[in-house]
Amino acid sequence: DVKVTQSSRYLVKRTGEKVFLECVQDMDHENMFWYRQDPGLGLRLIYFSYDVKMKEKGDIPEGYSVSREKKERFSLILESASTNQTSMYLCASSLAMARAYEQYFGPGTRLTVT
Amino acid sequence: GQSLEQPSEVTAVEGAIVQINCTYQTSGFYGLSWYQQHDGGAPTFLSYNALDGLEETGRFSSFLSRSDSYGYLLLQELQMKDSASYFCAAPLGGYNKLIFGAGTRLAVHP
Numbered sequence: 001d002v003k004v005t006q007s008s009r010y011l012v013k014r015t016g017e018k019v020f021l022e023c024v025q026d027m028d029h030e031n032m033f034w035y036r037q038d039p040g041l042g043l044r045l046i047y048f049s050y051d052v053k054m055k056e057k058g059d060i061p062e063g064y065s066v067s068r069e070k071k072e073r074f075s076l077i078l079e080s081a082s083t084n085q086t087s088m089y090l091c092a093s094s095l096a097m098a099r100a101y102e103q104y105f106g107p108g109t110r111l112t113v114t
Numbered sequence: 115g116q117s118l119e120q121p122s123e124v125t126a127v128e129g130a131i132v133q134i135n136c137t138y139q140t141s142g143f144y145g146l147s148w149y150q151q152h153d154g155g156a157p158t159f160l161s162y163n164a165l166d167g168l169e170e171t172g173r174f175s176s177f178l179s180r181s182d183s184y185g186y187l188l189l190q191e192l193q194m195k196d197s198a199s200y201f202c203a204a205p206l207g208g209y210n211k212l213i214f215g216a217g218t219r220l221a222v223h224p
Contacts, residue, residue: 004156033211040122042201042216043157050210058211090156100212101147101205105156 003027004106006091012112019078021109023091031094032074033103034058034066036087043090049074050097081113116140118202118215125221126192134187134218136202146178146185147203147212157201160187189220197222 007022025032031050035043035058045058047066055066063085067075074093078085088110092103118138126132136146145164149157163169163178163185175188189196199219203212 031210040216042214043203045211045213048211056210059213092157097210100210101145101162101203102159103157103212104159107156 004091004093004104006089006106006109008109009107010110010112012114013078013081014114015082017078017081017113019081019111019113021076021078021089021091021111023074023076023106024072025074025091025093025104026072027093027095027104028071029093029104030071030096031100031103032068033092033094034064034074034076035090035092036060037090037108038087046076081111083113085111086113087111116204116206116213118204118213120200120202120215120218122216123219123221125223127223128192128194130192131188131190132192132220134189134200134202134220136185136187136215138183138185138202138204140204140206140213142206143180143183144205146176147205148174148176148187149201149203149214150198151201151217152198160200192222194222194224196220 033048034046049068065077091106120136147162148160151157161176178185199217203214
């Protein structure tokens, strides 16, 4: 079974802090993704990566950056957290470029910015 | 723009059949995925339709009609544990990423 883990289930940060969310997958998947999930809006893609050190912007990249130094690890960085970044953050992975339709998700990190 | 539309809520009784619809408007359409998410849980992959027609996996089936830009998820013999949110999603951008619908919350009652 694919396992995707995220560093924290719950996180509370102050406005202006730099926030790191870590994601690790154990199945040698090529693609990794970061989403945020808000009520009534579904899952919105922030960034994704199809290879080590490669990244592409998703639909809502503003205020975020990412890092993928190793194949199994994909980090989401909030450079200066703001209250409108309070959300559920979900990491996912997929086997390869042509298999993005089948993604495996981590348990999520509920981030509150005060 | 690119979007997937699905009803926000559906209610059904245990043992019944329910259909969750999804209409899409995307460029470069490749197929339609379905995901299930229980409250507090992670989305889990259910199915993917690359071709028109019905795909059956146990109690769940998924259908796609490209000519109508429409698909649906059919859940049979509903059980209480099927109460969850269901998302349709479509691959975009050369098959590299997914766009999701806003989700349909299914409530199964005894």
